[in-house]
Amino acid sequence: MRRPVHGPTNRGLVRGKLVIMSFQSPQLAPQVVLSGHGLIKYYGDVVGLAGVDVGVRSGEALAVMGPSGNGKSTLLHVLAGILTPDQGEVWLGGERVDQLNDAARTVLRRRRLGFVFQDNQLLAELPADENVALPLMVDGLSRRDAIGRARNMLAQVGLANEAGRRPGELSGGQAQRVAIARALVGEPQVVFADEPTGALDATTGSQVIDLLIGAATHRGAAVVVVTHDNSVAARCHRIMTIVDGRVHENVGATR
Amino acid sequence: MNPMTDLGLRFVRRPGPGGRAANLAALGATAIVALLVTFLIAGSLGISHRSDRIGWRGADSADAATAIGALHTVDGKKVDGKPLLQVDLAILKPTNQPPPPGLDHLPKPGEVFVSPEVAKHWASLKGEFGLDKPTGVITDKGLSSPEELVLIHGVDKIDSKYPDYVASWQTTAMDGRLGGLLIAVAFGIILVLFPLLSLVGQAAGVAAKRREHRLAALRLAGSTRSQVLWLSAVEQAVLGLAGAVVGLVGYVVLTPLIAQIPLGGGRWFVSDIAPPWWAVLIVLTAVPVLSVLSALIGLGRVSITPLGVVRGQTRKSTTALRLLPLLVGPIALASLGMGAAIVPLLIAIGFAALAVRILGPFAVQIIGKMMANLANGPIALLAGRRLADDPKAAFRPVAALVLSGFVTGFISVFMPGGDDDPIWQDMRIGVALLMGLVFLTAAASTAAGAVGTALDQAGPAKALRRSGVPLSVIERSARLAALVPVVGVGLPVVGFGALCALALSGGQIATEGNSGILLLIGQVVVGLVLVAAAGMAGAPVLRKASAN
Numbered sequence: 001m002r003r004p005v006h007g008p009t010n011r012g013l014v015r016g017k018l019v020i021m022s023f024q025s026p027q028l029a030p031q032v033v034l035s036g037h038g039l040i041k042y043y044g045d046v047v048g049l050a051g052v053d054v055g056v057r058s059g060e061a062l063a064v065m066g067p068s069g070n071g072k073s074t075l076l077h078v079l080a081g082i083l084t085p086d087q088g089e090v091w092l093g094g095e096r097v098d099q100l101n102d103a104a105r106t107v108l109r110r111r112r113l114g115f116v117f118q119d120n121q122l123l124a125e126l127p128a129d130e131n132v133a134l135p136l137m138v139d140g141l142s143r144r145d146a147i148g149r150a151r152n153m154l155a156q157v158g159l160a161n162e163a164g165r166r167p168g169e170l171s172g173g174q175a176q177r178v179a180i181a182r183a184l185v186g187e188p189q190v191v192f193a194d195e196p197t198g199a200l201d202a203t204t205g206s207q208v209i210d211l212l213i214g215a216a217t218h219r220g221a222a223v224v225v226v227t228h229d230n231s232v233a234a235r236c237h238r239i240m241t242i243v244d245g246r247v248h249e250n251v252g253a254t255r
Numbered sequence: 256m257n258p259m260t261d262l263g264l265r266f267v268r269r270p271g272p273g274g275r276a277a278n279l280a281a282l283g284a285t286a287i288v289a290l291l292v293t294f295l296i297a298g299s300l301g302i303s304h305r306s307d308r309i310g311w312r313g314a315d316s317a318d319a320a321t322a323i324g325a326l327h328t329v330d331g332k333k334v335d336g337k338p339l340l341q342v343d344l345a346i347l348k349p350t351n352q353p354p355p356p357g358l359d360h361l362p363k364p365g366e367v368f369v370s371p372e373v374a375k376h377w378a379s380l381k382g383e384f385g386l387d388k389p390t391g392v393i394t395d396k397g398l399s400s401p402e403e404l405v406l407i408h409g410v411d412k413i414d415s416k417y418p419d420y421v422a423s424w425q426t427t428a429m430d431g432r433l434g435g436l437l438i439a440v441a442f443g444i445i446l447v448l449f450p451l452l453s454l455v456g457q458a459a460g461v462a463a464k465r466r467e468h469r470l471a472a473l474r475l476a477g478s479t480r481s482q483v484l485w486l487s488a489v490e491q492a493v494l495g496l497a498g499a500v501v502g503l504v505g506y507v508v509l510t511p512l513i514a515q516i517p518l519g520g521g522r523w524f525v526s527d528i529a530p531p532w533w534a535v536l537i538v539l540t541a542v543p544v545l546s547v548l549s550a551l552i553g554l555g556r557v558s559i560t561p562l563g564v565v566r567g568q569t570r571k572s573t574t575a576l577r578l579l580p581l582l583v584g585p586i587a588l589a590s591l592g593m594g595a596a597i598v599p600l601l602i603a604i605g606f607a608a609l610a611v612r613i614l615g616p617f618a619v620q621i622i623g624k625m626m627a628n629l630a631n632g633p634i635a636l637l638a639g640r641r642l643a644d645d646p647k648a649a650f651r652p653v654a655a656l657v658l659s660g661f662v663t664g665f666i667s668v669f670m671p672g673g674d675d676d677p678i679w680q681d682m683r684i685g686v687a688l689l690m691g692l693v694f695l696t697a698a699a700s701t702a703a704g705a706v707g708t709a710l711d712q713a714g715p716a717k718a719l720r721r722s723g724v725p726l727s728v729i730e731r732s733a734r735l736a737a738l739v740p741v742v743g744v745g746l747p748v749v750g751f752g753a754l755c756a757l758a759l760s761g762g763q764i765a766t767e768g769n770s771g772i773l774l775l776i777g778q779v780v781v782g783l784v785l786v787a788a789a790g791m792a793g794a795p796v797l798r799k800a801s802a803n
Contacts, residue, residue, distance in 0.1 A: 082721050103725070106724075106725050107723065109721070109722060110723025110724065113723070114722075115721055117718055117721075121714065122715075123640070125637075125640040125644035126636070126637075126640050130636060134719075134724070135722060135723065135724065137632060137633040137636065138633045138724050138728055142631060143630065143631045143632075166644075182722075183722075
């Protein structure tokens with residue numbers, strides 16, 4: 001979708017519409033751990049998000065679906081503080097994320113959020129336990145403690161015997177489970193997953209998404225999953241469909 | 256057009272994300288290779304040209320019975336406070352030969368031909384020779400350098416017991432000083448050869464991982480091994496040729512500056528060091544061919560096991576067998592000794608330098624493992640694992656710099672003192688020039704390597720940044736991974752270079768004063784500065800390539 005070639009007045013109109021759409025104050029919804037309000041994001045002339053409101057509760061899994069290039073990943077990146085919105089607000093547990101500077105958002109991502117990517121993006125040079133321990137070490141934990149926690153987390157995702165193996169020596173499903181362990185090891189409030197099963201076969205994909213949602217929500221973390229896969233979405237509590245940068249549908253899933 | 260040729264050319268024109276930086280780095284590195292190769296060829300030829308013009312002055316090429324002339328060099332004269340070369344020349348028999356280069360006729364007794372620089376100061380000499388002005392001014396064709404202070408004095412007979420007898424005024428016999436310089440150049444070429452080859456490999460290998468993945472994808476899509484290799488060859492040949500052209504143009508532009516180097520008896524005529532057409536042809540052919548060969552050797556693994564590369568298969572470890580070549584150089588040099596012929600000496604020194612190149616990755620692997628195992632923070636852990644995981648790739652960018660350590664260590668044993676002997680002066684300038692060449696090579700190689708590494712690491716670095724790992728941690732680990740091989744391998748290699756030189760000299764240190772120590776300290780400082788500079792070259796690329 002192209003960005004409308006309107007002046008500031010029309011943008012103001014859009015914003016006015018979004019203000020009307022904004023249905024609640026974040027402070028009034030304590031159970032909502034992550035929320036976005038009136039999110040607008042442009043890429044040059046192209047509209048990434050055209051006014052999105054979203055909220056996720058602790059222990060809830062939200063699937064974000066929709067056609068390619070319609071704003072799913074942009075929404076994930078904005079909610080995760082990777083991108084800042086041009087308009088709108090992002091709140092994480094009572095803290096406004098979009099107004100933080102880059103360094104503060106970096107710390108916030110490291111301490112309070114977890115990430116799982118489609119192609120796992122593990123460091124090929126590091127064995128599984130060090131891949132999982134790395135965020136903890138970056139945060140100042142000693143190597144011994146970080147590795148200990150990492151191995152414990154790997155055991156919880158069924159990889160106790162693979163801790164010393166490198167990503168290149170693991171199967172796709174195993175590597176993705178390492179990525180899940182890395183995402184969860186810091187005990188995040190929200191785990192973001194961008195097409196986490198996109199590179200896996202159906203059976204392995206089902207196992208991985210069950211593990212991700214089960215392990216995260218069991219700890220009280222919210223999960224936001226961007227996916228094209230209906231079977232993945234069906235495992236979430238709620239499905240939000242994004243079309244042309246807007247929320248097209250926001251319904252409870254059949255799980 | 257062959258579809259793979261077309262695809263290869265398209266990859267050059269539209270290289271994709273990060274590809275432009277990779278291509279620019281490869282082109283820049285190749286250009287420096289071309290520039291240095293041109294310099295070495297044209298410089299060697301320049302020495303020969305210079306010798307051809309003045310060879311007759313020092314030639315003792317005949318006996319008294321057959322000689323057409325006799326010469327004697329008068330020592331100790333000065334003009335304007337600088338040493339003046341006065342050559343007394345006696346004609347022994349008439350010939351049909353043209354006069355010596357730069358003179359319009361053979362000087363008769365009492366006639367004096369002088370270089371332009373001497374002509375400017377003739378007032379201080381005219382009393383001695385009884386001439387208001389010199390008989391003639393020697394043209395460029397008879398001078399070693401534009402500023403040469405030389406005077407050819409016609410005499411009846413040579414006032415010396417041991418004159419030099421000349422068989423021809425056009426002799427091409429090598430001038431003694433310039434002959435020594437040519438041998439020194441040969442040593443220099445051997446010492447700069449491996450850094451230069453490392454740079455060729457670096458230029459071809461920049462963004463190697465990116466290319467590996469692309470070509471492995473082509474293999475998975477059904478391309479044959481030969482098609483994949485051909486595509487890479489086309490891509491690298493275009494970049495290599497472009498780099499060679501840029502390097503040649505750069506050399507031509509720099510020629511007036513290069514001509515200012517006062518080596519082998521003064522500054523140079525630009526025409527002396529201009530590359531002939533065949534040298535241009537060699538550079539335009541050899542540089543792309545070497546680039547292509549380097550790229551193809553580097554891609555051998557992709558062609559054979561495309562699946563392995565796509566999945567990031569663990570690489571084979573290097574083994575301790577790499578230590579063995581270390582013994583060959585010193586033993587060979589010790590057995591040859593200083594009196595040996597030049598060629599075996601050159602081969603032995605080449606072996607020693609090659610051993611450093613072979614040993615480097617093994618040493619990097621050991622250091623990397625130790626670092627990773629002892630690390631208590633993410634920076635050392637990342638750097639150590641990166642070094643241990645692919646020590647060849649880690650060593651490649653700094654190979655030239657490490658080899659410069661060998662050169663420094665070797666030369667530091669033979670640094671002359673501060674006297675006015677022109678041979679020593681040549682040697683000091685030659686060492687400075689050699690180190691300049693090696694450091695330029697090392698700088699280009701290190702910078703190209705930093706760009707390549709940054710591009711290779713872009714994907715994981717992007718994921719780390721998204722996950723909340725600060726860019727500074729990623730950059731510092733990259734800098735550490737570049738610095739450790741330089742310090743951890745480079746410093747011992749300086750010692751190995753000195754050991755080889757001592758083996759050659761039989762334990763004698765020819766260095767006078769503290770020039771050797773200064774050279775070693777300079778090497779360390781320059782090495783560290785280069786790594787820092789290389790980090791600066793890689794940092795913006797990493798920042799951009801890993802940005803969200």
